[in-house]
Amino acid sequence: MASIAPHPALIFLLVLAVSSALAKGNFYQDVDITWGDGRAKILDNGQLLTLSLDKSSGSGFQSKSQFLFGQFDMQIKLVPGNSAGTVTTFYLSSQGSMHDEIDFEFLGNLSGDPYILHTNIYSQGKGNREQQFYLWFDPTKDFHTYSALWNPTHIVFFVDGTPIREFKNNERIGVPFPNSQMMKVYSSLWDGEDWATRGGLVKTDWSQAPFTAAFRGLSTDGCTSGIAACSKANNPYMWQQDLDSANQQKLKWVQKNYMVYNYCTDVKRFPQGLPPECSAN
């Protein structure tokens, strides 16, 4: 007589399949909600996270793990409609006043007007390396993947796999490079109406609140205990020295057609001379 109970091996395989599905980018496992008093929500068994912002508060989360180098991807669907004044962020940061930071900040806009992707890099507490871009799609309609590659030779920002910015390690000419402090991954949604939209001219319309941005597919392929523990076989990105020529072409295309602001061309801002990395690349 055939048993109706499933074979134990089948149960084992099912459990294995479910737990490995959960292990890949599960917000319950990977992040802590750090602020927002209930405005950040983990949904769909950990596959989706939403942040919201209203007049009293925004919200945010951070990774449980910290990293020294890695490749970090996040899929984000930004605040739709009138998002003027709102700032949605995805960044890496270490702690303290001499901290390092790699920033994606999405500056909202009036309905139909373009978002700006604002990027910055802090090294040993010093930033002032902003570059801003328009996107070549509406970032509120669908999820798009924003990635930071951080290894000892460079930091590269990607949008849907297209490099938009490269910051090379220029320590040889005295430019500090983030290479010794562990960083965590952070995201937040907050009110930046004093500067975000047309330099602060357009304020947040609170009658549209709450504003909501959605996140999924966080992937933190990083070195969790320093570079020495990061093997070449498991972490090939660690050893990539330069963008290949196809990616260099794409980078040029984005910088030519979508760049809104580049600190490296802002001579008024640096009367003593542009930062040294600006002429080194």
Ligand SMILES: *[C@@H]1O[C@H](CO)[C@@H](O)[C@H](O)[C@H]1NC(C)=O
């Ligand atoms: C908002 O739209 C205006 C008008 O098109 C544009 O000048 C500005 O760069 C846009 N983005 C932000 C974040 O201000």
